[in-house]
Amino acid sequence: MSEELYFKGVSELSQMLDRREISAVELAQAFIDRKNAVDPKVGAFLSADESDTLDRATQTDKRIAAGEKLGMLDGIPVGLKDVLAVRGQKLTCASKMLENYVSPYTGTAMKNLESRGAVFFGRLNMDEYAMGSSCENSAFQKTRNPWNLECIPGGSSGGSAAAVAAGECVCSLGSDTGGSIRQPASLCGIVGMKPTYGLVSRYGLAAFASSLDQIGPFARSVKDAAILLNGVAGYDRLDSTSVKCDIPDYAANLSADSLKGKKIGVPKEYFGEGIDSEVRALVEKAIANCKEQGAEVVEISLPHTDLAIPVYYIIATAEASSNLARYDGIRYTHRSKSAKDVVDLYFKSRAEGFGEEVKRRIILGSYVLSSGYYDAYYLRAQKVRTLIRRDFEKAFESVDVIMTPTSPTTAFKIGEKTSDPLAMYLSDICTINVNLAGLPGLSLPCGFASNGLPVGLQMIGKAFDEQNLLSYAYAYEQSAGWSGRNPSL
Amino acid sequence: MGEAVRGIMPRFLLERARLFCDLSGLMANKGQIDIDYVARLARIELDDAEKARFSAQLDQILGYFQKLSEVDVEGVEPSSHAYAVYNVWRGDEATPAMSVEDALMNAPAKRDNQIIVPKVVDDA
Incomplete structure (x- = not known):
């Protein structure tokens, strides 16, 4: 039974719960079994409180029995990067x-999910304090790419990406500071999205x-990512950078012909x-597909692109040294x-x-903020x-969406860059500017390189234009059909 | 996509090559970073091997950062956030706070609802 379950999407599983074809406890148990079967190979889970997961599923079953199901996420097993606070659960940031x-306490995004009945399952591996691009900086274990166990899953949210790609949870949450959702989503062949800064509360996200x-979603389809984003987004007075804005029902408003008449900007930089030639070819093919759907493709320039790495590694390390x-x-x-x-x-x-x-990074951040260097590094980077x-x-001003590769290469070998x-x-390099x-930036699969590893297409949208961004991604996904391919483990 | 487009990497690779040639010089004058001073600022004890490794790596990274000095930022406002964020106020309302037990549940050493720390004042 479970083999048919663990690669299904949120809406299908939700319908099965509605029709009483399966109970939430059975669903949770199926994912626990799947995790126990494949995670010794994948290494996505740092820990899992299985009895808590089953308790949450039991609550869903009670609601279903009472005719009070809370919506599509009610009863759905959702994995959490081990940087997100849930009362009573471990939170290690993959650090000793x-x-x-x-x-x-429970962070706001997770509270929002709890209020929708989502069933938390597992604390997922990451680079320590979300610092890294391969998950190899975890103090506890390596996570492996489900498509090739000798390769990294990407990072820092590598466990969140690998768990979803391997069918160990339906969807998951990660955090993205410089690409930590989109890059592992790309390398693991799934959908990952970083929302506009301010859309999702950071209260209960250990700060980097x-x-x-x-915070943002991982899923095996654009629609599931949209459902999970709806589950976490919203204004929060506990995060002073949280923004009040209207949040539509993203999943309900997805349109398969949304690319028609839209302008796609392709930045030459x-x-x-x-950029690996196969990655480039597959991304260009994806953009050509969008053009066939009636979009106009224009070459644009983002002239300061090559400054992003120094700017990012000054600002991010400075903030990290303080946090x-x-x-x-x-x-x-x-x-x-x-x-x-005491000292x-x-x-x-x-x-x-x-x-x-x-x-x-703390030492680098302390240096760029230190007396005598602040103006030359930190202030200049902010400018x-x-x-x-x-x-x-x-x-x-002239395009509706920007499309680029998500990662310059497919997943590299474990140990290659440590x-x-x-x-x-x-x-x-392709994600930090966003x-x-x-x-908002989203990565979704756009094919496989000759080494058998997935390649991701990055779509970048206007601020708070998540609805259109998800819709463009949905239109491409429906036409190209790369989502839903799963690794064999 | 034109073939002659200047990508993200070439400038990096060139600098990398140049840096590699310069590295012996950097090492000779102990590099840019006073690693003992910065480690003190950061409150992290480093052993000698870490000091040597971090010094060399951070010099290389800082060398890469030098490309920022070429940019004309005259009259450009610094961004501390992606959007202009002004002071965000809320009413001064009493709300339930975390209990003492919860606040201290992860304390490495505690007694009588307080955290035990090493003595901070000398006896003399």
């Missing part, structure tokens, strides 16, 4: 610093770089050297047992608790960030 931490972080100061060994983290005094306690607890990449934003503003941090930083500009 928080190895034993249990959340005393607060001006860039955003994203198709130069450094991660809270992990001090005093209140709720790992505490060193060998410290001489030594900070130094030793942080030395023992943080992994290599986290230390490197160039303005120029990058303006590039997009200007482009969106000794070269700068090479690893370049994996984010965070710097605060825009």
